Amino acid sequence: MRCALLLLALVLPLAAQGEPVKVLTSFSILADMVQQIGGEDIELTNVVGPDSDAHTYETTPADGRHVQQADLIVENGLQFEPWLDRLIASSETHARQVKASEGVLPRTLKEGGQTVPDPHAWNSLANARIYAANILHGLQHVDPVHAAAYQRNHDAYVANIDALLALAQHTFESLPPGNKRIVTSHDAFGYLGQAYGIQFIAPQGISTEREPSAADVANLVRQIREQHIKAVFLENIADPRLLQQVASESGARMGGTLYSDALAASGPASTYLGFSRSNIETLGRALAH
Ligand SMILES: [Zn+2]
Structure with a gap:
């Protein structure tokens, strides 16, 4: 049996x-x-x-x-x-x-x-x-x-x-061309950038494992100034201190927090659809002017 x-x-x-x-x-x-x-x-x-x-x-x-x-x-x-x-x-x-x-x-x-x-x-x-x-x-x-x-x-x-x-296309197509270069902690937005002609620059590279050196940070600050990069965005998975330092040394403004490699624990960005909508809206708001 x-x-x-x-x-x-x-x-x-x-x-x-x-x-x-x-x-x-x-x-x-x-x-x-x-x-x-x-x-x-x-x-x-x-x-x-x-x-x-x-x-x-x-x-x-x-x-x-x-x-x-x-x-x-x-x-x-x-x-x-x-x-x-x-x-x-x-x-x-x-x-x-x-x-x-x-x-x-x-x-x-x-x-x-x-x-x-x-x-x-x-x-x-x-x-x-x-x-x-x-x-x-x-x-x-x-x-x-x-x-x-x-x-x-x-x-x-x-x-x-x-x-x-459709929302992403509408939001990113209406950005002024000079506003399409921004800074995040690590290189998490290459596919988004490729789709909408936005250039994301990151001190940490493709993985968060690598700590940027003091020279990397100094180079980034110089690049922000030379290329008139408007905004620096924090990420929900990253320590904010490095980018706060970069923003204050370069004079770029903080554009808000982007969700990169993880959902939020609660609130609208706790689903993938909400996460994507939040990123589109945060980028659109910070780069519109
Ligand atoms: Zn990542």
């Missing part, structure tokens, strides 16, 4: 057993996207939470257990989460793995003499459509019973992304 039950458990798809599929996401932006598309049919666990920096995350034993138990693991890819790749490689997980950025045209940057991919593809709303499609297909694969519900949730979500794309 016990044997027959075990066999049944192996043969039946998960949803037919009444268990929600277990999905593990690497960081808050993916957690929200997966929750929006998965709705009530999934059980979600996320690793790096709101307002936290995934570049420098150190894994815990609990993360290893979650990897082991997951049916589906969704990560960003583009070398954003090497800590999760190591965890998966050292586990015996049977989870299906989805890289949400699969199919994005990656930007690359030169850093420390090497060409590295820019992982921050979520900061382009056009890429968010690709993320949503990859998440949808991953969920439908591990839980075909709820495929139609996932499709409906996905379609409604993409309609909201499209509405924000």
